[in-house]
Amino acid sequence: METAQSLNLTGWVRNLADGRVEAVFEGKDENVATMLDWCRKGPPYAVVRDVDAREETPTGEFRDFRITR
Secondary structure, three states: OHHHHHOOOEEEEEEOOOOOEEEEEEOOHHHHHHHHHHHHHOOOOOOOOOOOOOOOOOOOOOOOEEEOO
């Protein structure tokens, strides 16, 4: 969450029951790309097997970045 906030991204992230993580990032293209690079590595002790990213038209609906459940 701190990484997304430091990149001035908005959106959300959540853990799924099967161990995957789902997220939506909105912001400058270069900041989203930096965030995706971070996701490919993950936080310390994380095991990242794959990142499946797709680009969509930003909605502008997010005011900040949040952890959802």
